[in-house]
Amino acid sequence: MTLPTRVKLVDVGPRDGLQNEKQPVPAAVKVALVQRLQDAGLSEIEVTSFVSPKWVPQMADNAEVMAGITRKPGVRYSVLTPNLQGFEAALKTRPDEIVVFASASEAFSQKNINCSIAESIARFAPVVEAAKAVGIYVRGAMSCTVGCPYEGEVAPERVDYLAGLMRGIGVQHVGVADTIGVGTPLKVQRALEATLKHYDLNDVSGHFHDTYGQALANTLISLQMGVWQFDTSVAGLGGCPYAKGATGNVATEDVVYLLHGMGIDTGIDLDQLIDAGQFISDFLQRKPNSRAATALLNKRAA
Numbered sequence: 001m002t003l004p005t006r007v008k009l010v011d012v013g014p015r016d017g018l019q020n021e022k023q024p025v026p027a028a029v030k031v032a033l034v035q036r037l038q039d040a041g042l043s044e045i046e047v048t049s050f051v052s053p054k055w056v057p058q059m060a061d062n063a064e065v066m067a068g069i070t071r072k073p074g075v076r077y078s079v080l081t082p083n084l085q086g087f088e089a090a091l092k093t094r095p096d097e098i099v100v101f102a103s104a105s106e107a108f109s110q111k112n113i114n115c116s117i118a119e120s121i122a123r124f125a126p127v128v129e130a131a132k133a134v135g136i137y138v139r140g141a142m143s144c145t146v147g148c149p150y151e152g153e154v155a156p157e158r159v160d161y162l163a164g165l166m167r168g169i170g171v172q173h174v175g176v177a178d179t180i181g182v183g184t185p186l187k188v189q190r191a192l193e194a195t196l197k198h199y200d201l202n203d204v205s206g207h208f209h210d211t212y213g214q215a216l217a218n219t220l221i222s223l224q225m226g227v228w229q230f231d232t233s234v235a236g237l238g239g240c241p242y243a244k245g246a247t248g249n250v251a252t253e254d255v256v257y258l259l260h261g262m263g264i265d266t267g268i269d270l271d272q273l274i275d276a277g278q279f280i281s282d283f284l285q286r287k288p289n290s291r292a293a294t295a296l297l298n299k300r301a302a
């Protein structure tokens with residue numbers, strides 16, 4: 001077992017975290033959150049998504065948020081683009097990376113992006129080509145790699161199939177997502193192994209929602225497989241509007257605590273990260289959904 005010595009975390013809080021919020025979150029608050037994340041040392045931030053505002057109203061201010069951020073050298077700012085229309089709108093805002101997102105289950109593909117898996121790949125192909133032509137890195141998100149809110153358990157063969165399709169259209173990196181947080185370590189391991197048939201270890205990340213409290217265990221088994229990139233969400237914000245009942249991604253604070261405790265470097269200042277989580281949680285009028293943040297905030301208060 002060789003654990004990575006350094007891990008890259010992509011904070012998806014501004015996008016995955018906030019997309020599901022019913023109350024409007026002003027663009028200025030999103031911009032301030034991005035600022036706090038980069039100040040805390042995050043080197044990649046998933047800022048927003050260029051999806052239909054009818055489907056996800058919270059992301060309708062995508063261009064305003066991208067225009068509002070102050071870019072820090074060395075930080076990559078990524079956005080979701082489900083089709084050419086989204087890509088063209090995103091391009092004007094100069095993202096460093098775009099994310100095309102598909103599902104390993106047919107039913108979730110239909111519910112989330114209104115098309116089949118095969119249709120989604122056909123839509124992404126010209127997006128991938130256009131992005132690469134202008135030097136924008138293309139990441140892919142693979143939803144429902146262990147379980148689907150509509151179909152139940154998802155077999156690794158489905159992940160194998162999807163990863164092969166993503167590779168086939170030139171997606172450069174894929175995230176293995178447990179969209180509804182039902183995965184346990186051996187199932188996640190199988191989904192990762194299926195993906196690794198098509199992608200190098202350096203081009204695969206984990207994206208674990210924490211609905212059943214398994215995300216840290218799933219992160220640990222991924223680390224043991226050598227995976228060193230993860231999507232996490234500050235204050236454990238989030239969920240997907242088309243995956244009812246699913247809670248947020250594993251909290252960035254909890255993963256940073258885990259990694260630093262294991263002597264693995266992240267480049268992130270946990271105290272400043274906790275401040276970022278506190279900032280957005282105060283705005284949303286709730287407590288950070290992070291055990292490490294709660295413990296450290298209690299310690300600060302004592």
Ligand code: HMG
Binds near residue numbers: 053
């Ligand atoms: P559609 O209705 O099939 O699209 O939606 P369409 O091409 O038929 O167009 C219909 C209307 O949408 C038109 O407007 C288009 O202009 C507009 P109208 O003429 O009716 O006024 N439209 C757009 N507007 C803005 N930006 C666009 C865009 N495309 C079309 N890009 C579509 C298809 C994909 C757009 C829709 O289903 C959609 O927006 N879905 C949102 C899905 C989403 O954002 N889900 C959450 C993110 S994924 C996620 O959270 C999972 C992840 O975290 C990993 C994991 O955990 O699993 C990544």
Ligand code: MG
Binds near residue numbers: 179239
């Ligand atoms: Mg997600």
